[in-house]
Amino acid sequence: MNPKPIEVVGPDRAPSNNREFLEFIFDTGSWVWGCSFSSDPHGVDAKFKGRFAQLPAMPIKDNAHLCNTYFCVSQIREKGGQRQRQESFFDGLMVLVIDDVGEKGRSLEEICRVLTPTYVIHTSDKLVGERTVASYQVGYVFKEPVTDPDTAKLLLKWIAAKEGDKSGHNLVRVVRLPYGMNTAGSEPAQGQLKRQPNKVRLHDWSGVKYSAEDLTDAYGIKELPDNVAPLSVTAFGKTVANRNGPGRGNEEVNESDVYRKLSLDEIEEALSFIDPGQLPYDGNDPDHEDSAPHWLGILMAIHSQYPGADGKAVADEWSKRGGGKYVPGEVDKRWGGFGNKQGFTIATLIKFAREAGWHPKKGLTERDQLLAQWGAPYAVVQVGNKVRILEENVSGRHTPEQSPYNLPTVEDFKKWTHTQRFVDPQDSKEKRYADAWFNWPYRRQYRGIGCYPPGAGPPPTGYYNSWRGFAVEPIPGDCSLWHRHVRDVYCDGNHEHYEWVLKWLAALVQYPGKPVGTALACRGEEGTGKNAFWHPFIKIFGYHCVQFTDQQHMETQFTGILEGKVLVLNNEAYWGGNSKTAGKLKGLITEPYVVSERKGIEACTVFNPLWFGFMSNSEYFIPADKSSRRFMATEISDCHKQDSEYFIALFDQMNSGGTEALLYELLSMELSEEDLRNTLKNPPTTKALLKQGNRTHEDFASWVQQLALEGNIPHRSGEGATYFFYPSKQAFDDFVTFRKAAGLYPATVGHAGFGKLVRALGVTQAKPRIDGSQMRCYKLPPLGEFRRRVVETYPCDELEEVDADEEWRVPGEGFTNEV
Known part of the structure; x- marks a missing residue:
């Protein structure tokens, strides 16, 4: 059954092949994913993925290559050097598709009356009883990609539930291209009749592109239901029905938190407790945990109360603290895509800022406001076993010479601020700010301090993060x-x-x-x-x-x-x-x-x-x-x-x-x-590294060759002994002295490294008695054997020419054979 033809109001003609079809949906620079197979969908014959302009001709262009052809409804972004068809790589929903129209859901005529589709693809004809039922895929192409994954997913869930499309919620689902074959069911189970493959074809084409708001208006999505979009303060990236009011299991968030208008100063203060450099990009990021915030959710929370330029400026300034994660223009790009139904309210920000240590100052007294303003740059922090005052640099700048904070002792802090006083509105008495603030229950305080830049993971609970981002802004230019x-x-x-x-x-x-x-x-x-x-x-x-x-x-x-x-x-x-x-x-x-x-x-x-x-x-x-x-x-x-x-x-x-x-x-x-x-x-x-390593061996070789040539050691083991002892400390000191005399100070190897080089010559260690006390020594073989070992390791023509039967010369005595 064919519906009344849809008037073409987009391009002047329908696409004649799969490439033209994709070109209508994707920009030439977009990253497209697709696949094709001849029969078994689990045995993909070919995948095509890449920027649209670089895609191969097959199978998206040659309609004579009649096989099952599919494409992904979303753009795929790169992360960690990879691009995969997974929701964590989602970069923008390009088209919303309703599947099995006419077979399982509403009829094609009914859907067309809701909103004229951009296109309709006839996917198959199935025999139901004695009549043939046509099955369609209906697509709505977006004017601009829906880049926020939470908004896109909520939209997909709502319309999929309305139309009975069980797979419609998938951000990276694959759907059919308009030219190809449908072999599903052509290989029947035992005892069933084989069904002929269906030729897939473009059934209708309007060429109309839509915004996300066009679809929400057409489907009457005025309020997002509990089973599709919670009020917002549930865990990011996980939809939970609202059964207990706006708290979502967090007793610190109540109805007034959701709807209370925060000032921009309050928002900035709350944001100071959340480090954007530690947040995953969105709820689909593989690093995201269900109970933790993500960057996009915080932006939408700010947008819920300040959708204009002032809110965007606050969001961008906060995002800059993310260091290497900050991408210039990303806030502006996302900000324009947020609607009024993005599913996150200011309660999102309040919840996670509270968990990080922020205390919203509701109904502050005049005294509280005075102390809050005066004490804004200060906090109490535990450093090791001491308590210090953390004094932030109010200018916000930091250079190699200018720290973003100081850590005076409590006593020094009170001395420095001794003359700063105020009249306490509670009793009209003059008091020192430092004393009143130090005893104020709303003061900032931290149980530790550390530097946790992007990549480090979140700081321990209650810790002050001293990372202040980069001291310059990334700006395109010439270097x-x-x-x-x-x-x-x-x-x-x-x-x-x-x-x-x-x-x-x-x-x-x-x-x-x-x-x-x-x-x-x-x-x-x-x-x-x-x-x-x-x-x-x-x-x-x-x-x-x-x-x-x-x-x-x-x-x-x-x-x-x-x-x-x-x-x-x-x-x-x-x-x-x-x-x-x-x-x-x-x-x-x-x-x-x-x-x-x-x-x-x-x-x-x-x-x-x-x-x-x-x-x-x-x-x-x-x-x-x-x-x-x-x-x-x-x-x-x-x-x-x-x-x-x-x-x-x-x-x-x-x-x-x-x-x-x-x-x-x-x-x-x-x-x-x-x-x-x-x-x-x-x-x-590198040559430089090899040179550093060779220098150690070169210096030791020079010293040990001289030792073998001269044959002088400080002590012998005793009359008639076949081994001689060289105190290990004295050997190393002699090596250092040798280098100094040669003008090669400092030494190139430590005591331990020197010992390894000595032992590599087959020299062992012992502890003989010297004047009644034991001393760690190198146990040397007879001089001729020692010279042979040195020549094998460090070739030396001069050593090969000396008398092989010569013995060690020992100027001192004092050793015994007791080892």
């Missing part, structure tokens, strides 16, 4: 001179190393709270441009960047200087061979938690978000050997050494928008799961 410097100078023209370094830097800004466990290190002569490489990142990270020019800062036990930092730059670094310092440094690079100690405050374990960069003109500046996987070491080119014209142009560009442009580029760079999990954790082996 080409910096790229040239990195490629040609920092990486000495090696394109593979250049690409790896860029990925490392992209991970640094996109996931600053998730260090990859490796560090960048470069060695170069003075004036070659080591600092030019890091200059923009010092500006980008502001207070969250610290530079060390004194090695003692890295070696001190007090590591509180690193709290609140993300990027640590060790300028003019050198490696002094201290194994204790090496272990500490390697732990800071790779361990997720470290011990932090401030003077006067007990040590405590804190989250470690640190990324490291090293630069030096020292020959040996990192504790690395040839097999080290912690360092991406480069030898910087001297092609622009002391080239003032080159560096003036580079710094002028970076100080005139280049830094902002670089941040924009790195935030936009695509990183795959393979990059984050493997590539960036395993730097390429």
Whole structure:
């Protein structure tokens, strides 16, 4: 049964093939997913996915290739370097489709009377009793994609329920293309008759595109029912019927919370308790938990009371705190797609801000308002075993020199604010603000403090997050001179190393709270441009960047200087061979938690978000050997050494928008799961790294060759003994002295590393008695055997020519054979 033809009011003709059909729905830059199969739907013959303009001709264009052809109703976004047809990858509903029309739901005529479809596809004819029933898919193409997944899903659920389409709620469902075959049921079960395949065809075409509001108006969706859209304060991403009023199981949210108008100041205060950098994008994100908020839901909550430019400005300013997750223009893009029925009210924001420690100040007295205004920059915080006052920098700016907060003692805080007084409206007496605020029940307070940038996960409950985002805004622009410097100078023209370094830097800004466990290190002569490489990142990270020019800062036990930092730059670094310092440094690079100690405050374990960069003109500046996987070491080119014209142009560009442009580029760079999990954790082996590792062996080889040539050791084991003892501490001290005499200070290896090299020669350890006390020593074989072992490991022509029967020369006595 065919309905009355629908008047064509869109394009002047209907699409003649599948490609034209898809071209009507998707932009050429959209990511499209589809598939085709000849008979068994579980054995897909071919999938097509990609940007529309790049799709292959088959099977979407050649109508002679008659098979089952489908496409996904939504755009697919990229996440983690992947695109999959899953709801977590949803990027916009392009068309709403009602399936099985005429067979299971209402008739085609009835649906057409509700709203004229964009298109109708005849999918099959089925024999029901003695009559043939036609089955259709009806599609409504949207003018603009419905990008909010919650809005799209609520719309799908409502219309699917109304029309009896059981699969209609799926955001990424696949539906038929208008040209192909329908083989469903043509392979019958045993005892059933085989049904002939149906040719799928475009039945009717209007070409009309609709907005989401057009569909809600046509279907009379004035209020979203409980089983489709809750009032909003239920868990994000999970629909729960409203049986107990607006609280949704949270006794802190009541009817007045849902409808009470908050001021913009109250909204901004509530938002200060929620870190956007820790939130998943929406309720379909795989990282989202049902009981936690998501970024899109918070935006819709703000929009519910302030849908204009002022609300959008607040939402965008809050979103900027998300660091690497912030995408310029994303708030504006989403804001325009929110309707009046998005399903989230201000109670959403109130609920989650309360859970994070916010206390809405309902019905504040005049005294409360005075203390709230005065105490806005302050909070009480527990730091280790001490209680401190957290004083925020009210300017909101942060630079390497300007901290976003201070931590004075309670006593110092009261001394500093001693003269700041007010007349208490309760008793008309003059009082000190600090005393009244400290005893005020609404004061802010935290049980700890830590730095949790994007990627770190949410801070522990009740903790103050010291992350303040980037100190510059990402803005498109020109940073080409910096790229040239990195490629040609920092990486000495090696394109593979250049690409790896860029990925490392992209991970640094996109996931600053998730260090990859490796560090960048470069060695170069003075004036070659080591600092030019890091200059923009010092500006980008502001207070969250610290530079060390004194090695003692890295070696001190007090590591509180690193709290609140993300990027640590060790300028003019050198490696002094201290194994204790090496272990500490390697732990800071790779361990997720470290011990932090401030003077006067007990040590405590804190989250470690640190990324490291090293630069030096020292020959040996990192504790690395040839097999080290912690360092991406480069030898910087001297092609622009002391080239003032080159560096003036580079710094002028970076100080005139280049830094902002670089941040924009790195935030936009695509990183795959393979990059984050493997590539960036395993730097390429460079000549500079091999040189660092070889230097250790070269220095030890020189010393041990000289020892074997001269044949001098401080003590013997006793008359007639075949082994000789060399105190291990004295051996290492002699090695250090040897290097100093050669002008090679500092030492290139610590005591433990030195011991490994000695034992590699087949030398064992023992504890003989020296003047009645035991001492740890190396047990050396006769000199001829020792020389043979040294020559095998460290070839030396001079050693091969000396007397093989010569014995050790021992200037001192005092050892016994008691071991």
